[in-house]
Amino acid sequence: MEVIKMELLCIDFINSQWYKTHKVFKELLKDEKWFKNFCLKWNLSITYMPNKEMIDTLLGLREFLSYVTNNLCTKKTIDLKDINKINEYLKAFSFYKMIEKEKDSFSLKTIPVKSDLSFILFEIISSFAELITKYDIQRIKLCENPECGWIFYDESRNRTRKWCDNTCATLIKVRRFRENQKHIQRKSK
Ligand SMILES: [Zn+2]
Numbered sequence: 001m002e003v004i005k006m007e008l009l010c011i012d013f014i015n016s017q018w019y020k021t022h023k024v025f026k027e028l029l030k031d032e033k034w035f036k037n038f039c040l041k042w043n044l045s046i047t048y049m050p051n052k053e054m055i056d057t058l059l060g061l062r063e064f065l066s067y068v069t070n071n072l073c074t075k076k077t078i079d080l081k082d083i084n085k086i087n088e089y090l091k092a093f094s095f096y097k098m099i100e101k102e103k104d105s106f107s108l109k110t111i112p113v114k115s116d117l118s119f120i121l122f123e124i125i126s127s128f129a130e131l132i133t134k135y136d137i138q139r140i141k142l143c144e145n146p147e148c149g150w151i152f153y154d155e156s157r158n159r160t161r162k163w164c165d166n167t168c169a170t171l172i173k174v175r176r177f178r179e180n181q182k183h184i185q186r187k188s189k
Helices: 009-015 032-041 052-075 080-091 117-134 166-188
Strands: 095-101 106-112 140-142 151-153
């Protein structure tokens, strides 16, 4: 089985509501260390930790994106009112382009007018906009482990991937095997 993991900022952000072991032990968005690493990983240069109001805004965005993605996975579409809400988010940001000189080339960068939390919100919502416009929405899936809430992008050739990662795949396979064993034992009694 091919396991390719496409990484997207919005998927990482939505999945942050589930701890790595798939149990919510604490809110990662309130964990300074986690948040710093998250920003570092996705090039979201912020020099301070978000205050309570900002965290609430991020939590609100995550709840909304999570709801939209769940709809997308089950209904394979997004309601127009939700698309309008995404557009409201996108409209709320202003930025400009700037050329930066590098060693022996130039690069065009997008610079937010205000370099604060709105930049993070914009990057997350842009990443989500990219996901639903540039990628195959049929491949956006919810992990089939009922105790897991992770979403993932199925890059397998036949779109047959069911689990977010090997942890869930193994867990469910072992559980099914045990259930089958019980079934066999009951039959033989
Ligand atoms: Zn999973």
